[in-house]
Amino acid sequence: MIWFVFVFLLATVQVHGVNKYLRAQSVLYGLSSLTEKDNENSTCLQELFQLYEGVNNRHLWALKALDASGQPESGFLWGNNLWIGSHFQCSDISNKRPLEINHLKVKQPEETAYDYPPYEMAFAMAYMKHNSTQQQHAQMPLESTIQLGLCIPKSCSTNELHELLNNYLNTHFLYAQEFYNLNIEISSLKILDDDSWMFLPKTMAALCVFLVSVFLVILGTIYDVKITQPRLKAKMDCNVENNNAKVSSISIINNFKSNGVEESQDNDSKFKVKKVNKFKIVFDVLQCFSIYSNVKALTxxxxxxxxxxxxxxxxxxxxxxxxxxxxxxxxxxxxxxxxxxxxxxxxxxxxxxxxxxxxxxxxxxxxxxxxxxxxxxxxxxxxxxxxxxxxxxxxxxxxxxxxxxxxxxxxxxxxxxxxxxxxxxxxxxxxxxxxxxxxxxxxxxxxxxxxxxxxxxxxxxxxxxxxxxxxxxxxxxxxxxxxxxxxxxxxxxxxxxxxxxxxxxxxxxxxxxxxxxxxxxxxxxxxxxxxxxxxxxxxxxxxxxxxxxxxxxxxxxxxxxxxxxxxxxxxxxxxxxxxxxxxxxxxxxxxxxxxxxxxxxxxxxxxxxxxxxxxxxxxxxxxxxxxxxxxxxxxxxxxxxxxxxxxxxxxxxxxxxxxxxxxxxxxxxxxxxxxxxxxxxxxxxxxxxxxxxxxxxxxxxxxxxxxxxxxxxxxxxxxxxx
Structure with missing residues (x-):
């Protein structure tokens, strides 16, 4: 009986020690631990408590969330304020598609019911100002800003996260605060989002500019290759004709003049010339967008x-x-x-x-x-x-x-x-x-x-x-x-x-x-x-x-x-x-x-x-x-x-x-x-x-x-x- 009590107390002390270490080292674990006594107010707090229990029970999804989150790193005194973790790893926790590796040769843990999170995950960034004079400074804009990444439940809002993080910092659980005598204040928080930017007016404007440019380039290149370049080639061929050909062409023109054909042709072509001139400016503009000619000019x-x-x-x-x-x-x-x-x-x-x-x-x-x-x-x-x-x-x-x-x-x-x-x-x-x-x-x-x-x-x-x-x-x-x-x-x-x-x-x-x-x-x-x-x-x-x-x-x-x-x-x-x-x-x-x-x-x-x-x-x-x-x-x-x-x-x-x-x-x-x-x-x-x-x-x-x-x-x- 005495031996059983001793083992139980030893295990309790070890678990308590591990939990205390995690609370002092991992900000995410510290935040989730704050929900142990109060987790019924919101979905965010309930899911954070699930994360807290998941880490204590060594559930794989919870350990991955902890591992994807940022924490104090080495090199703080030399300016390392980037505790950003891994946004990609946090996003990949819910990915059930297996890696494309040889699973016969690569050892994998046995599948459990706790390999994937029971809710959607999101990645949040907290930007916090610190006042350390021990850290080497160089008057750079972001040198006093700690950037902390947290893999959190998607249900959490920035307000809830701000309150939890503020409570965590005020209790001085983080060992870096005590060790370096840091006073840390939250500047801003954001939850990363990959999609909302697509519906901004400026995004639509940029897309329109790009599509119009591509359209003009395609049209201009086609016009240049199919019409302008053959005309230039024909003009060059005409320039290499000998003098005899020029003389013969002059005589032909004179014959047309004598028969009164030139006057009739001029009268018939007036309308055509006006019509061509009306569209000439459009063709000239299209020519400006030709990749074929622009590459030649550029090179x-x-x-x-x-x-x-x-x-x-x-x-x-x-x-x-x-x-x-x-x-x-x-x-x-x-x-x-x-x-x-x-x-x-x-x-x-x-x-x-x-x-x-x-x-x-x-x-x-x-x-x-x-x-x-x-x-x-x-x-x-x-x-x-x-x-x-x-x-x-x-x-x-x-x-x-x-x-x-x-x-x-x-x-x-x-x-x-x-x-x-x-x-x-x-x-x-x-x-x-x-x-x-x-x-x-x-x-x-x-x-x-x-x-x-x-x-x-x-x-x-x-x-x-x-x-x-x-x-x-x-x-x-x-x-x-x-x-x-x-x-x-x-x-x-x-x-x-x-x-x-x-x-x-x-x-x-x-x-x-x-x-x-x-x-x-x-x-x-x-x-x-x-x-x-x-x-x-x-x-x-x-x-x-x-x-x-x-x-x-x-x-x-x-x-x-x-x-x-x-x-x-x-x-x-x-x-x-x-x-x-x-x-x-x-x-x-x-x-x-x-x-x-x-x-x-x-x-x-x-x-x-x-x-x-x-x-x-x-x-x-x-x-x-x-x-x-x-x-x-x-x-x-x-x-x-x-x-x-x-x-x-x-x-x-x-x-x-x-x-x-x-x-x-x-x-x-x-x-x-x-x-x-x-x-x-x-x-x-x-x-x-x-x-x-x-x-x-x-x-x-x-x-x-x-x-x-x-x-x-x-x-x-x-x-x-x-």
């Missing part, structure tokens, strides 16, 4: 003789640099060890990525250069000629150039905003991960700022597509520079004075702003000072204006030629690349003063443009040797045409990949390298199709529109570096 490697071939290489590798940076930048929301990523950024060679904000300055420089280059090329020396000033014509010229650019960039931009809004609406409801980027919220409210290209004047927290600040800045710089270029054709010295004044003032404003906020470009400060230092146009216009100056110097002053003695060439090839290398690597260690940082921030972006300016001039005047051959490689040309679409969509691809994975990522050099390579390849692949469906057709439509209203001799305008 064409021949360029005009006055084009600068090295631009394509610089533009492509600038995009690759941007993709490398953004792959790591946007991955921070999914890292469970952010401080490790910051440690890796301390390596000397990694400064190319950790001090990489100048990749966008390369695009800004190219935009300014191409604008000035094409402008002065089209003027053909008109700057040096004194002609009567036609103010109305100059104003009209500005609006024509701006309208051309706006219509060129905006359609695919608007489609990207709509796609981002829909994608993030889906992942906001279905993914167990949380992100700082909020297109589903901000784009619905503030899309008009993007359409007006002014969103870079607003905080990042209110920005629709955070990376689109560049498009707004580039458009603003385009307007300022276009006005200066047009003024330069009237009052050249005035335009030059204003341009130089803008460069000096903006460098001073950037330096002063950097000094006033005590800015030192450490990794964390680069993230949190984006609003103050990074996005505002007067902090970024320097390289754009340097690009304008470079375009003028190459076109007007040098006239495409530069003959320097070899010592001077060598000196320039030493100084200018060293300027760019100094800008990238001088921050190594980040141990600099606020004063040096202010001078550096004020000068560095314009100096970066000067370094690129020498590269473009050297390549354009055959003074770059193997560098020019590499950058001018014809294989870069088709890829460089994808830079605009690639820039627009690559952050979306990054978020889609990680939000779909629904698991935390680990920072390491190998994982970063793999992510960069994968995102880069996917970006180029999707940018190709994105361009064919949404960019190339609207470029052709813009040209079609301007061919109706634009004078032939009016200057062509650049579409920007992207």
């Amino acid at each position: 064409k490697t021949k360029i005009t003789t006055d084009a600068i071939s090295s631009i394509h290489g610089v533009r492509l590798f600038s995009l690759i640099w941007v993709i490398c940076v953004h792959t790591i930048f946007y991955q921070i929301d999914f890292l469970k060890n952010v401080p490790t990523g910051f440690r890796l950024s301390e390596y000397f060679l990694v400064q190319v990525l950790s001090n990489s904000t100048y990749c966008v300055d390369s695009f800004l420089f190219l935009s300014g250069f191409l604008l000035a280059y094409t402008f002065y090329k089209s003027k053909q020396g008109i700057v040096k000629c004194k002609r009567p000033v036609n103010v109305l014509a100059k104003v009209s010229e500005f609006f024509m150039m701006f309208t051309h650019r706006y219509l060129r960039l905006t359609p695919v931009y608007l489609i990207t905003i709509l796609v981002a809004d829909v994608l993030f609406s889906y992942y906001r409801q279905s993914s167990s991960l949380n992100v700082v980027e909020k297109p589903d919220i901000e784009c619905s409210q503030h899309w008009w700022r993007n359409v007006l290209y002014i969103n870079n004047f607003y905080p990042r927290s209110e920005m629709c597509l955070s990376w689109s600040w560049y498009l707004s800045a580039d458009t603003q710089f385009f307007m300022v520079s276009t006005i200066l270029l047009i003024v330069s054709t009237i009052w050249f010295k005035t335009a030059v004075s204003i341009l130089l004044f803008l460069i000096v003032v903006c460098m001073g404003a950037t330096g002063y702003r950097s000094y006033s906020v005590g800015y030192i470009p450490t990794m964390d400060e680069q993230f949190i000072q984006l609003d103050a230092i990074y996005d505002l146009p007067w902090n970024r216009i320097g390289p754009y204006l340097v690009g304008v100056i470079t375009g003028y110097v190459l076109t007007i002053k040098l006239e495409g030629k530069l003959n320097l003695r070899k010592p001077y060439l060598i000196l320039l090839w030493i100084i200018c690349p060293l300027i760019n290398l100094w800008i990238v690597f001088t921050l190594y260690g980040r141990q600099i003063s606020v004063e040096f940082s202010a001078v550096y921030m004020g000068l560095s972006r314009s100096l970066w443009g000067i370094g690129l300016g020498w590269l473009i001039i050297a390549c354009s005047t055959n003074n770059a040797g193997i560098v020019n051959k590499f950058l001018s490689f014809r294989g870069w040309i088709p890829l460089s045409r994808l830079t605009y679409c690639g820039y627009l969509i690559h952050p979306l691809l990054i978020h889609v990949i990680y939000l779909s994975a629904e698991s935390s990522q680990s920072a390491s050099l190998s994982s970063f390298a793999l992510s960069i390579f994968g995102i880069g390849m996917l970006t180029l692949f999707f940018a190709f199709w994105y361009s064919l469906f949404f960019e190339s057709p609207y470029i052709l439509l813009t040209k079609l529109l301007f061919n109706q209203f634009k004078k032939p001799k009016e200057p062509k305008t650049t579409n920007g570096a992207l």
Whole structure:
């Protein structure tokens, strides 16, 4: 009898110990244990109590629910707040279809009545703020937010779950609370849903845009292949006819004239011509959507003789640099060890990525250069000629150039905003991960700022597509520079004075702003000072204006030629690349003063443009040797045409990949390298199709529109570096 009592007490103590451990380690078990004394109020509480008893009785479905739920993990002191569990495993608990494995060789537990849950399961995410000072912080937006996944009964509402979770945290059952002295407060709760996003108006709008685009592409391709291409082939065949055939055709025409047939044919064809012209515009629009012709245009490697071939290489590798940076930048929301990523950024060679904000300055420089280059090329020396000033014509010229650019960039931009809004609406409801980027919220409210290209004047927290600040800045710089270029054709010295004044003032404003906020470009400060230092146009216009100056110097002053003695060439090839290398690597260690940082921030972006300016001039005047051959490689040309679409969509691809994975990522050099390579390849692949469906057709439509209203001799305008 004594022995039986001893065994019973021992078993009771063991069960109690296991239950206490589970309550302290597993939040789901702790929540369900709260229903032990009160489980008659609602279906949710009753089913949670069933889960609690199921775990105590070791029922397989309950153990799977417990296993699919998140709990405190290792690495908390190193920033791991992602206790997300597994949404997929929770959804798969009720799946009775066996795995496709060899069940004769794979051992399986015997089937019981408790293998599948007695009710439907759902997955909930709880976002909770903690106040730990022991955890390594890096000033990242989500670093104090614990993301907890819970596999719960589908009958539970967010209100019921909030009350239970709040009671559980207030009782301090969770051992991490006591061990790390944590004060945890619930910020928000959501129960994941895969279906409700489909019935949103914006989803329907995106679907309509996609279907219409596909329909137009199909019709346009059929029309092109069946009608346009045979006509072009027939026209080419006619052009190769010999002179004798032309002479004979002329005699035949003369015979028709003599018989009065021409007049009758003209009278009979008037109605036909009018009828054909009425539908010609429709056929021309369809032609714009032809994949056949657009692929040929996109992959064409021949360029005009006055084009600068090295631009394509610089533009492509600038995009690759941007993709490398953004792959790591946007991955921070999914890292469970952010401080490790910051440690890796301390390596000397990694400064190319950790001090990489100048990749966008390369695009800004190219935009300014191409604008000035094409402008002065089209003027053909008109700057040096004194002609009567036609103010109305100059104003009209500005609006024509701006309208051309706006219509060129905006359609695919608007489609990207709509796609981002829909994608993030889906992942906001279905993914167990949380992100700082909020297109589903901000784009619905503030899309008009993007359409007006002014969103870079607003905080990042209110920005629709955070990376689109560049498009707004580039458009603003385009307007300022276009006005200066047009003024330069009237009052050249005035335009030059204003341009130089803008460069000096903006460098001073950037330096002063950097000094006033005590800015030192450490990794964390680069993230949190984006609003103050990074996005505002007067902090970024320097390289754009340097690009304008470079375009003028190459076109007007040098006239495409530069003959320097070899010592001077060598000196320039030493100084200018060293300027760019100094800008990238001088921050190594980040141990600099606020004063040096202010001078550096004020000068560095314009100096970066000067370094690129020498590269473009050297390549354009055959003074770059193997560098020019590499950058001018014809294989870069088709890829460089994808830079605009690639820039627009690559952050979306990054978020889609990680939000779909629904698991935390680990920072390491190998994982970063793999992510960069994968995102880069996917970006180029999707940018190709994105361009064919949404960019190339609207470029052709813009040209079609301007061919109706634009004078032939009016200057062509650049579409920007992207």
